[in-house]
Amino acid sequence: MRGEANRYPQEAARLLREAPQVRESVTGATLSFDGKRRQAYAEVEAEAWRRWAEGVKNHALVNLDRYLLQAEENLRKNGVEVHWAEDAEEARRILAGLARKAGVRRVVKAKTMVAEELGINPMLEGMGIEVLETDLGEYIIQLLSQPPSHIVGPAIHLNLEQIRALFHERFQTPEDAPPEHLAAVARRLLRDGFLKADMGISGGNFVVAETGTLALMENEGNIRLSTSLPRLHVALVGIEKVLPRWSDLAVFLSLTARAATGQRLGTFVSLIQGPRREEEPEGPEEVHVIFVDNGRSSLLADPEAWETLRCVRCAACLNACPVYRQTGGHPYGYVYSGPIGSVLSPGLLGLGETKPLPYASSLCGACFQACPVRIPIPKLLLTWRHRAVEEGLVPRAEAAAVKGYAWAATRPWAYRLASRLLRLLPERALESPALPLIRAWTEGRAGLRPSPRSFQEMWEAGEV
């Protein structure tokens, strides 16, 4: 997937103007998720869990080479075939090769963000393979040919009315069908898809190096079916998803569920230890894990931004973010949106393609408090802004203004002069739309009025 993040400011403004219902849908859903997350954190020693999880992830990342090789070895022992993809193109090539070799005609997909990142669906469809998204939200946006708007709830931007209208048009459901009825219709269609598919594609929440286990969590059961019914199962897994020990997994499964949806555990947890064995009645004939780099190892080598890779894709930061809440994920222009997207996308795609994203934040810090692995998102946003300045990716007028401001602010006489000039301006000068920055302020807000005299002036006049 190509990023279109450079259009964030225009797209966010356009969406707020043209589709105000998105804000209502996203606000309702994220506030609910965030409230449940807080409750679920309050049930445990969340601070201790978060610090522990941060430590485990840091250890895994610092020793990633070792744990990846261990994971590969143990996955192979379990009968899983392991592949390595350096970039999206290589991942697609490996997957296409597997599909071709096995004569795959139909694919069911469990919800996976990395597949979006790699552009899997267009590639498979280009090969004439039928692709069915089996997560209900993903299925809905597939029907609409839209990208996901949220990492966990891809159709979060849609309201019930829109989904009703879509199902009415596609499946002739009644115009006022209750949600349960819509879900039942989707379930019937998806069941058929599971039974006919030759290949199931999933992501992976965690891979345990010690045991060669692929762990997947979900609520709908579609991942369980996608990974067990078709004769082939291919898991696309970012290299940062490896956990060292089996005993790490229990806490990560619960912590991630708490962070994502406020659950103590996902409704379904699948721990996959290889293909069907001889004594087993069901399961895929082949299981493949494709470890995907696609920019991750260079992000790992980045001394200021590597902590981004602790991310477990729970979307707690999206749910906590008042900026994300206004628009949902689409304006961010890439598969990962919200606070984590604003630091992960520059890390994976480079700052040139994602310039506005580090600025898509008021730096309120709610994301950091929600993050189960304590990624210092506000600090990382500032780091990317700093790089934008260093690399000359900022508007020249802005750079000149800041330099001038710093110059005046380190010379008391200049500051004083500016303070006096501010008061000599005609009465309504700070309401005038002539200057772009003033205009950006006054379009929507009443104008600025300085105090009649500055505090300094009053102090010096002995009036305080």
Add this chain to the structure above:
Amino acid sequence: MRVALFITCLADQFFAEAGVAAVRLLRHLGCTVSFPKGQTCCGQPAYNAGYWAEARQMAGYTLKVLEESEYVVLPSGSCTTMLRAFYPELFREQARLFAKAEALAQRTFELAEFIVKVLGITQLGRGLEGKRVAYHHGCHALRELGVRQEPLTLLRNAGAEIADWPAAEECCGFGGLFSVKLPEVSLSMADQKLKTLPAVDFLTSADGGCMLHLAGRAQNRGLALPVRPLASVLWEAVG
């Protein structure tokens, strides 16, 4: 106790009366208040916009201005955060300035926080009897410094009723440069925040930027919402 007031550029220019109230309040509480000469801006706008070299210039300058002070008190949550949390960050690789920044961080407080934590005073008077007040928590003071109860305690103990506002701790959408870089999103955040605001006599906050933004938005939309700086309200609390 000797207290240096760091007025902050925003309060100096737009909330001068809050500075006056802060000085009177601190004197009333037994402090000797000084106003170190030559103070300007703490550098937060430059820091948040990624201009760290310029932010360092301003921070270094402010460190010098405040060198002699025993305590430094600011009528602003986010500028307090700049001095306390981000100055040390800026000078992490310059040992001498880092030590100075750390020392300054130890003695720097937001006004309400200073009154409660350092002076140990939670009762100013009963001057806010019968007032229904909305408190807007600035994000920096709330999440970076953990200042949550101090202003509320002072307001409540002075007789004010703090209105139950579901979005009290949610960002108002100001965010400094954010408010003009992404004005549509910023305004939308203000609207969402104001949407759940119950009927109150006035809204108060320790953060000037947030107040200009929220008051400006409310006025623009024709909402009657008086917005008053916390320092002025606390001086009124004395009665």
